[in-house]
Amino acid sequence: PMNGVLGMTEMLLATALTEAQRNYTTLVKRSGEHLLVIINDILDFSKIEAGKLAIEYINFNLWDLLDDIHNVYTPQAAGKGIGFDFDIANDIPVAICGDPNRLRQIMANLLGNAIKFTEQGRILARVRVAGEDTQSVMLRFEVHDTGIGISREARTRLFEAFSQADDSTTRRYGGTGLGLAISKQLVELMGGAIGVDNAPKQGSIFWFTVSFDKRRVDPDAPGHRQSGLEGLRVLVIDEQEKSREDLAQQLQAWRAGADSAASAAAGYERLLSAARAGRPYDAAVLDMELTHTSGLALAASIKADAGARATHLVLVSPERLAADPVQRRAAGVAYQLVKPARAADLYACLAACAARLYGAAAPAPAFVPAPAVGRRRDEGRGRGGG
Template sequence: MDYVNLLLLDDKEENLISLRALLEDIEHINIISCSDPNEALKICWKDQISIALVDVQMPEINGFEFVSLLKSNPKTNHIIAIMVTAISKEDRYLIKGLESGAVDYLYKPLNPEITIAKVKSFVKQIHIQEEIKQKNIELEKSKLDLIRAKEEAVEARKSKEIFLANMSHEIRTPINGIMGILHMLQNSHLDDDQRDWLDRLDGASQSLLLIINDILDLSRVDSGMLKIVNRDLSIKEMVDDIKKIYNIKASNKGLNFEIKLDPRLPMYIKSDALRLQQIIGNFISNSLKFTEQGEIKLCIDVIENLDSNYLIRFTVIDTGIGIKSESVEKIFLAFEQADDGITRKFGGTGLGLAIVKRLADLMKGKVSAKSVYGKGSEFYFETLFQVSLYYTSKEEKENQQYTKLPRLNDLRVLVAEDNELNSFMLAHMLRTWGCDVDIVKNGKFAVENTIKNMYDIILMDTHMPIMSGFEAINEIKSNPSDRVKSIPIITISASVLEYEQQAAYKAGADAVIGKPFDPFDLYYKIVEITGNK
């Protein structure tokens, strides 16, 4: 505990000696004596005095004047002043002392017990004040540290989002071109070998896209940006989709793929179909990766029926390599796999099951796994689903070709895209639908062409040199000409983060399509916006 500096001020030396003798046994005080008020003021200014016992009757400067001088100076106004007096105890003197800034009185002849008790009380008060002051300093420092940490976290999140947006854009742009050319080739005349080659290339493209989506999904979930949207879902249609995707993949590995459905399952439920299929798909993909022989089975079971709600469990069972018991728990952590050797042999980012765990939490469900090393694994996800009584079946378009879609009545389209492969692919699709297409490579040329020419719609990439798509949209939508600013604009961007898509709408875009895109989605979006049928 720090020592408290206590000043004794009295013009009589004998009084100072007796008062010092009385107080010197009090712990944690350092006593300084002075008989000259002017000298005492200097001591107060430089020696961090905390308590002053001041005699009232002194020549030149009396005690009232001395305390008033202390309280008028910012460097000394914190000092606790106690008047020591032998004059009358009349109220007027008490009031005068309090008005000067004193907090208490001691009357001569001094009562030793009262004097010691009062000084001890004020010393304790000062220690408490110092402790509070120190805690306030620490709290303020903690507050500043928290603010700084929050600012750093925000900056880190922004940096991560910018990195992910740039990475997504840079990778999705060439993937979009590759997949677009694949669509074009798949709509042409091919022999069986060529179609097989394209299917393999399509699979490789989808795998690359899955990795990018995994990284972005993990970021969205962690930042709270990913939301679950429940809509009507047909379990039968979902199962049919799963069969189509994974029957072929299992067959190519010589594996048996089986789906077993509980007869008590409702026909339709409310769920986020994309996220539910993402969870199941991750389980099955994992099993396909780590199973060399035997079978993979998807079981969908009703665990409990609660009126219009069903607790449903989706279980994927395989005869793969299995997982060591000590590694089962960590497989749902990001960037973790059960064994470092697995990464070298089978590849993978270790993100799939981490995303599954986060999606399960968002869907108010749970995931778990059990495994026998060397014999196989079992993964399951379960949650409560509300039964849906009405469902509109989706249109079947698996065998439909975009080249067979109705013509768009000679629409004139401006494509603003700096990537030559993407602009070539877009132009080919649009011309297949009967559109007249102009192509520019940056936002500046897009604005100039829009002012010079008549267009029915603009397809705008958002990230371009010289002038970005966002800037170009702003220029077009703020043009004084009604003809120019009324042209509908669809952004086709590799930026799939929600805030970037919202930025496109804020800039004035009429619709947003992410790369890589489905030609049918683009076609129907153009039809919807232009009213062309």
């Protein structure tokens, strides 16, 4: 019923309304959304208490999920004038097996709280590998904020049902006090733990660990390779040293072979030398903004060489310099990404290159016409549950 109410308010907002009518309808919609969250919290908690909530085990792309979360909460943080960054370690696996919806729910509770209780400063979400073996990987997720902080006494009851730091929290911020209790139960069902620490200067650090199975691949399947990019030889051509290093680290984390060149001339010569030696690069990632030339012009030169033209080319450019499909095809560019490129999109492009070379199944990436989500790397609440 609530979804029906919200759907009708959406339709009503799409009609011609007076300013007062639009304000009233918007208030109804927001109140309905808040009520739906409360209803879902109570239903989830009831299922958990009755032992009826099951954790799913399905294959999913973790990087895509994290990018989706970043896209959802960046506007919310910006609306309050606070920063929001994601810091994802390079060795985080792309493909894992677990429950993506419950992981999303836990992150939503922690990030929603962080935004709710932070009036100024920034929020940082971190993901790290806490441990792994041949079958599984334990990931640690952290949400750092510069909010109001939590007293030692309040922390002891924070993950209890219907608990908030104090009565004023409920009056000021609302919520059922169930979000963190549900998150705790979900984390434990997924083989992990959850907690909160005070940040060194201000605010809090909520963290949790969750165990995931590594995605299994049939070793007898046609075109099977141990990793989607394992053994793929990639050359990065970029004049910015930091960009070259970041890309090389990411490629190595994906088990691809990564070399780099600091100029168009050096990159071109390296590609030709590899081709003449009978070991051409499988793919090359070209920066659009190069001195004395462009990534697009460099791509055309590479494709004009009989030995090097077998190398698949990925062009990375700012939106204002993005080449149209006709230009890309003419220059021999296989895929184009817009800066700052999502790791998931780069992986998809290179996996498609690997699929062409080795016949393995891979996602088919699309041209990315709009700015992709950036991600910070290697950086260093009188709360209720939602």
